[in-house]
Amino acid sequence: MDITIALRFLGSVLLAVLWCDATFRSGDAAVSSGDLRKIHEVNKMGPYLGIVVPNMFEMNPLLQPGRFVSDPTTPTLDIMGRRFRIGKVGDQKVIIVMTGLSMLNAGVATELLLTLFNVEGIVHYGIAGNANPELQIGDVAIPEYWAHSGLWNWQRYGFGPNDPLALESNGDYTREIGYLRFANYSTPSSDNLLNNVWYQPEEVFPVGGSPEVRQHIFKVPVDSHYLDVAKTVEKDGVILARCATPSNCLPREPVVATVEMGVSGSVFVDNKAYGEFLNGEFNATAIDMESAAVALVCYQQKVPFIAIRALSDLAGGGSALSNEAEAFAPLAAANAVLVLVQFVAALASSS
Numbered sequence: 390m391d392i393t394i395a396l397r398f399l400g401s402v403l404l405a406v407l408w409c410d411a412t413f414r415s416g417d418a419a420v421s422s423g424d425l426r427k428i429h430e431v432n433k434m435g436p437y438l439g440i441v442v443p444n445m446f447e448m449n450p451l452l453q454p455g456r457f458v459s460d461p462t463t464p465t466l467d468i469m470g471r472r473f474r475i476g477k478v479g480d481q482k483v484i485i486v487m488t489g490l491s492m493l494n495a496g497v498a499t500e501l502l503l504t505l506f507n508v509e510g511i512v513h514y515g516i517a518g519n520a521n522p523e524l525q526i527g528d529v530a531i532p533e534y535w536a537h538s539g540l541w542n543w544q545r546y547g548f549g550p551n552d553p554l555a556l557e558s559n560g561d562y563t564r565e566i567g568y569l570r571f572a573n574y575s576t577p578s579s580d581n582l583l584n585n586v587w588y589q590p591e592e593v594f595p596v597g598g599s600p601e602v603r604q605h606i607f608k609v610p611v612d613s614h615y616l617d618v619a620k621t622v623e624k625d626g627v628i629l630a631r632c633a634t635p636s637n638c639l640p641r642e643p644v645v646a647t648v649e650m651g652v653s654g655s656v657f658v659d660n661k662a663y664g665e666f667l668n669g670e671f672n673a674t675a676i677d678m679e680s681a682a683v684a685l686v687c688y689q690q691k692v693p694f695i696a697i698r699a700l701s702d703l704a705g706g707g708s709a710l711s712n713e714a715e716a717f718a719p720l721a722a723a724n725a726v727l728v729l730v731q732f733v734a735a736l737a738s739s740s
């Protein structure tokens with residue numbers, strides 16, 4: 390045996406060993422080999438537009454007849470505790486996934502969707518609190534940027550804006566974005582042991598960057614082409630629901646509005662002072678619990694992203710009696726879907 394034949398022989402033995410090992414172990418992986426085969430079949434029919442939605446009550450209006458049509462061969466795939474719904478919205482092939490509440494769920498579901506499926510872009514939609522006094526409940530906001538407003542460095546009592554934060558000097562934390570001073574909200578005292586929380590950018594590891602070398606981002610932009618399409622939807626208008634019940638109608642017809650900012654965090658905001666702070670500090674319109682997580686995953690995977698959030702309440706700024714979402718969440722969820730369907734059609738005809 391000369392050396393090349395010996396090497397080739399060794400190579401094929403190695404390949405066989407690796408192949409057996411992979412086949413043998415695939416049954417043990419989080420996604421079974423049977424599911425991987427089904428995913429492969431679904432992907433052959435792609436690419437798809439990914440639709441990511443937080444909760445069932447926001448997804449249901451989309452599943453109604455005439456809006457979403459399930460794929461006749463593979464209507465759903467259940468993988469790792471998530472259901473992926475395959476089908477069409479209008480002529481656009483889509484895969485819908487429900488995330489569940491808040492940032493971790495939203496990030497995990499989005500990453501799974503992008504990792505497993507042939508997805509060329511993501512549209513996220515749902516309801517949100519409103520911090521923008523120029524908009525009303527029922528309006529549908531499409532922000533240009535999303536920021537995670539729940540990543541904080543909580544400063545020790547006695548320290549202030551001129552004191553470095555813990556671990557600031559090695560670049561872990563920053564004072565560049567801004568902070569919330571709890572004592573500004575004291576009634577009547579003017580100081581507070583909770584001191585300051587400083588808003589922090591997320592550490593990100595984008596595709597094409599150096600693995601393990603962090604970058605930072607706070608305001609994550611949506612895709613510029615998707616935003617242009619959203620502006621045409623805003624300009625053309627969408628007929629939206631105005632009345633939660635025959636006797637409970639909004640002051641004017643709801644509108645679609647592209648706005649500057651949305652913020653998300655793992656906190657349900659039903660607090661007027663904090664809503665006003667988020668609007669004053671970051672120009673936030675929509676306040677929710679998922680969009681920035683979806684944005685951050687798409688940003689790192691370099692996949693186009695936009696979020697459509699219908700305003701269901703005033704984040705604590707309205708009635709003193711209760712959060713308006715109790716009355717207006719179904720109307721807002723319905724309006725979000727009306728705009729989503731319009732957006733998907735406009736996007737499909739724009740390319």
Ligand SMILES: *[C@@H]1O[C@H](CO)[C@@H](O)[C@H](O)[C@H]1NC(C)=O
Nearest residue numbers: 567568569570571572573666
């Ligand atoms: C706190 O209130 C003071 C006085 O109104 C204001 O100048 C300052 O900007 C506020 N700081 C923060 C972080 O909200």
Ligand SMILES: *[C@@H]1O[C@H](CO)[C@@H](O)[C@H](O)[C@H]1NC(C)=O
Nearest residue numbers: 521647648649650672673674
């Ligand atoms: C704040 O956002 C609104 C739209 O949501 C925009 O019209 C306005 O220019 C923004 N203000 C600043 C200071 O960026």
